[in-house]
Amino acid sequence: MTEAGPGATLRASMMGDDFTIGFDADDTLWHNETIFENVHLRYRTLLARFHDAGTVEQRLFATEMRNLKRYGYGVKGFMLSAIETAIDLSDGRISAEEIRLIIALGQDMLAHPVELLDGVQDVIGPLAHAHRLLLITKGDLRDQERKLSLSGLAGLFRAVEIVSEKDSGTYERILRRHGIPPQRFLMVGNSLKSDILPVLEIGGVAAHVPYHLTWAAERVDRVPDAAGRFFQLRSLRELPDLVREMRAGPGA
């Protein structure tokens, strides 16, 4: 792992032995964006007779962002936005049977097997023995519960928080509810916007493990700037070493 920013020696004193580790789920523990990517490809193919791929993507994203406040995150909102965009882009010429195909695309996602990312099996179990683990994720309530259940990891988390938005207020509420001081909380996730920046903002520690794809709505230009509280990992396999260093203290 590499530490981003100065102040490496701060970290152990901030954490100490007893700290809680929060994990994002989609694209941190299991594949998600690759499934969406595949559905986008089939969606673009379906609409190819009306518009080129770039236009389809652009309009779908615009619809999703316009609907985000009312639908929130998750597959169901995506399905509704995809249907709406298809009607818009075809000037109402899309057929009911084609809309049925869009619904089927979404339903396939909701039945998709859960594929754990590399390292998850080896890393999460041992960490759960020594630390309190939380799962903090956004999306559809039912779908996230389904994926957690299929992942085989459910028993390893002390609590599961499925939230409508992952901002600093959300993290504050979760930590308060569990009685966790922010400086004793390490969040691990693939999204700088949802997993890293808001946690650093409230004084927590964050480890970024990038996924090879990032949904446009999760992209940020800001680089985290939090001396000794932000860590960049290449893979979840590097997490145990980071946790060990944090437990060992400044002299380790």
Add this chain to the structure above:
Amino acid sequence: MTEAGPGATLRASMMGDDFTIGFDADDTLWHNETIFENVHLRYRTLLARFHDAGTVEQRLFATEMRNLKRYGYGVKGFMLSAIETAIDLSDGRISAEEIRLIIALGQDMLAHPVELLDGVQDVIGPLAHAHRLLLITKGDLRDQERKLSLSGLAGLFRAVEIVSEKDSGTYERILRRHGIPPQRFLMVGNSLKSDILPVLEIGGVAAHVPYHLTWAAERVDRVPDAAGRFFQLRSLRELPDLVREMRAGPGA
């Protein structure tokens, strides 16, 4: 209020002074089923050229039940099931513009003002001074948060639990998380299936306040049978008296 079942004197000894009151939200604190009912009417009108109202309702309900496991409860799942049913019932002849109208119906629901039920304003505030109140509801995460925020009641609840299903396991998890013994928990709601029976099942106390409409999926034939732990109220306005009796103890 009337107490359903024998054993009235049990209740006070079971509750004591310090107990938590859980509230359902839709059709217990604010109107919901009336909004759905209005949308159903407009939906049946839209499909009237294909099928009679009874067939439309029957098929829509069948689609919703078939999709319940993948979509869960809430407006977004309803919208997707309504689109799917319209395509089915029209043998694919429904137009894209008509599907756009179904989406608009759903989006109207997601923007609908929150109308509190009679008595809520007068009852909830004073109860919140003396007791820990929880809000326990199912549906879309974002939509339920929106309604709670618009209701003006958010600050009165110690915690808000938006869950994917309200069964005995769900109530057990919630009570465990908050450290509440079931016998010190009173749940108030309009659905026998979701608010009353599962709470009685785990040893809690429940007060049923019926709403004038009940969604078919929430109807049950079973009559609660729990000596001294089940109460039938005509209106939320009767709740303070029940709570007072419970606090006063058996001799009151």
